[in-house]
Amino acid sequence: MKLSDLDQWLTQHRGACVATWENFLRFPTVSADPGQDDACCKCAAWLRDRLEQLGFKARLQPTSAHPLVVAERPGVPHKPTVLIYGHYDVQPADPLDQWTSPPFDPQWRGDRLYARGAQDNKGQIAYVLTALESLIQNKVALPSLRILFEGDEECGRTAAIDALSTQNPASLQADILYNCDALTVAPGRPTITMGLRGLAGFTVEVQGATSDLHSGVHGGKAPNAATVLARLIASLHDDAGRIAVTDYYNDVTDPTPEERALANATALSDTDYAAITGIAPLGGEKKFTPAERAGFRPTIEINGFHSGYGGPGSKTVIPAVAQAKITLRLAAGQDPEACYQKVTRHLTQHLPPGLKISFSEKSVAGIALKCDLKSPLIQKVRDLLAELSPQPPAFLWEGGSIPIMARLPALAKAQPLIVGFGAVDDNIHAPNESFSWNQYRMGFLFAARFLATL
Numbered sequence: 001m002k003l004s005d006l007d008q009w010l011t012q013h014r015g016a017c018v019a020t021w022e023n024f025l026r027f028p029t030v031s032a033d034p035g036q037d038d039a040c041c042k043c044a045a046w047l048r049d050r051l052e053q054l055g056f057k058a059r060l061q062p063t064s065a066h067p068l069v070v071a072e073r074p075g076v077p078h079k080p081t082v083l084i085y086g087h088y089d090v091q092p093a094d095p096l097d098q099w100t101s102p103p104f105d106p107q108w109r110g111d112r113l114y115a116r117g118a119q120d121n122k123g124q125i126a127y128v129l130t131a132l133e134s135l136i137q138n139k140v141a142l143p144s145l146r147i148l149f150e151g152d153e154e155c156g157r158t159a160a161i162d163a164l165s166t167q168n169p170a171s172l173q174a175d176i177l178y179n180c181d182a183l184t185v186a187p188g189r190p191t192i193t194m195g196l197r198g199l200a201g202f203t204v205e206v207q208g209a210t211s212d213l214h215s216g217v218h219g220g221k222a223p224n225a226a227t228v229l230a231r232l233i234a235s236l237h238d239d240a241g242r243i244a245v246t247d248y249y250n251d252v253t254d255p256t257p258e259e260r261a262l263a264n265a266t267a268l269s270d271t272d273y274a275a276i277t278g279i280a281p282l283g284g285e286k287k288f289t290p291a292e293r294a295g296f297r298p299t300i301e302i303n304g305f306h307s308g309y310g311g312p313g314s315k316t317v318i319p320a321v322a323q324a325k326i327t328l329r330l331a332a333g334q335d336p337e338a339c340y341q342k343v344t345r346h347l348t349q350h351l352p353p354g355l356k357i358s359f360s361e362k363s364v365a366g367i368a369l370k371c372d373l374k375s376p377l378i379q380k381v382r383d384l385l386a387e388l389s390p391q392p393p394a395f396l397w398e399g400g401s402i403p404i405m406a407r408l409p410a411l412a413k414a415q416p417l418i419v420g421f422g423a424v425d426d427n428i429h430a431p432n433e434s435f436s437w438n439q440y441r442m443g444f445l446f447a448a449r450f451l452a453t454l
Contacts, residue, residue: 001138003387006448009134010441018113020050021126021440022106024088025115031066031089032155040066040151043088047149054132056147061167065159066151072144079143080175080454083412085404086125087153087181090117091429098431112434120428123435124180124420124443125149131447140452146174153181153404156363161407174414176377178450180443181402182420185266185394188438190385190446192371192378192395193418194259195295198330199365199401200340201303204347205323206232207356212308212317222318223355226307229322232347236300241285243300245346253333255296259373259397266394267291276424295397298331300343325361329399332370340364366406369416370397377415384449385419388442419446 001009010017027043030036044060044067051058051071058071066089075081093103093116101107103116117123135142150160164172184191208225209218238244255263267290274280281290288297303326308319328339344359351357371378373395385393402418409416421443427433 001135001140001448001452003445003449005138006134006445007441009138010130010444013130013134017126017130017440020130021113021123022115024122024126025106025113025117026104027088028093028104029089029117029151030092030154031152031157032092037066040089044069044149044151047088050129051147054129054136056145058147061163063152063159063163065157068151068160068163069147069149071147073142075142075144081144081146081173082176082178082451082454083146083148083172083174083414084128085148085150085177085179085181085408086128087121087150088125089151089154090120090122091154093431095431100432103431103433109434111438112436114432114434116433118433119422119426119435119439120433121153121181123440124422127421127440127443128180128447131444131451134444134448135452142451143454145451146172148172148408150404153402156365156403158365158403161404161411164408164411169411169413172412174412176454177409177412177414177416179402179405179416179418180420180447182398182418183396183422183424184420185396186391187423187425188389188442189266189391190388190393190421190442191266191419192381192385192393193398193420194371194373194378194395195332195397196369196401196405196418197298197399198334198336198368198406199327199363199403200330200336201325201327201361201363201365202340202344202359203323203325203361204229204232204344205321205358205360206351207321207358208354209318209320212320215316215318218318223352224318225322225355226319228352228355229305229307229324232350233302233305233324235350236343236346240287241283243298245300245342248298248339248342251333251335251338252298252331253370255292255397256373259395260292260296262373262395263291263295263397264289266396291397294399296331298334298339299329301327301329303327329401330368332368334368336364336367365401365403369402369405369409371416371418375415377417381417381419381450384446384453387449388445419450421446
């Protein structure tokens, strides 16, 4: 089908597409909330039924948390097999008082549909399913297709990949792993996500006295756990923003000059970044550009710090305990477990005498993902995206992580492809999340053209 044919089909079926998309969004599939487990199960069953309507053999696969939606449809022999991944769970809607309309009651305002999950990831799953429907209705010859939708991506659980790792690997194998859970570098600018950083995290706690102490009686005698932990955290970086942990950069894979140039070519200016975030991009290693820091370099970030008294007014104590939440964003080539060990060893070695340090809530989401810029698949997708917009396709090395993508490509023996049409102003993970009809249309056109011409 040509682009014009696909556009015409979508226009004719817009009402039904919108109704299906809205129904999908009405399920309050907050995976972090045990009270919504039933909603997650009902949504998974709804997706299974939708795939069966399209001619897929579909089923629900139990996990230790929410069910996987697994489906397959045989296609033309000798064509590549495509495994399509997405997640049906969403982030919590809090704070509710900042939503203009109820988060699970989809509302159109102009060209945009507002609801939790409107973009991440239900909107992007919706246009892929619509693309499949259009191609199947029009009897387009398709490759063999496999579908995998999980319900635990947003809460960080590994239930999906753990369940998949125990089954026959042949049931997952594919040539291409297509993930639509991604952003564009700018609205309307088609983008291929070429990399994701790896992720690990933990909680560190420093223990001093057996209880909080009077700061007058004990000040100058008892060590202050908050001060000690603050100094430990400060020791993780030098004044140039470089990570000061011994051997931390040993295994980092540096980008090629072409990758570096492409990453910088589509980066926000410092002014635009400050307009969005309220602060200039001054963090990290000063010898690299912001795009290079986010796409190719590791970071150690403090996500939270708590110690002593935090209520109104004053309470004159020396805290006995201080605690910090820390995450490690990892570059290509780095091993998450090794990085965790290096950081915790650094903190332990720098602990002053007389105090205790402990580590808990360790989480290792996985290694970084880096795609091959020269692969035929990337070149084909680049050409397809060029059909959609007068703006040339962009290449993005994303600073974030998609935990399952650290293990699923190897498990499926598939080449990863990450192309989505989300935008920064869609407000994912925040109140008033939305996705525009034009973004839906662009995603539909790409998914249909990609699957029809593979």
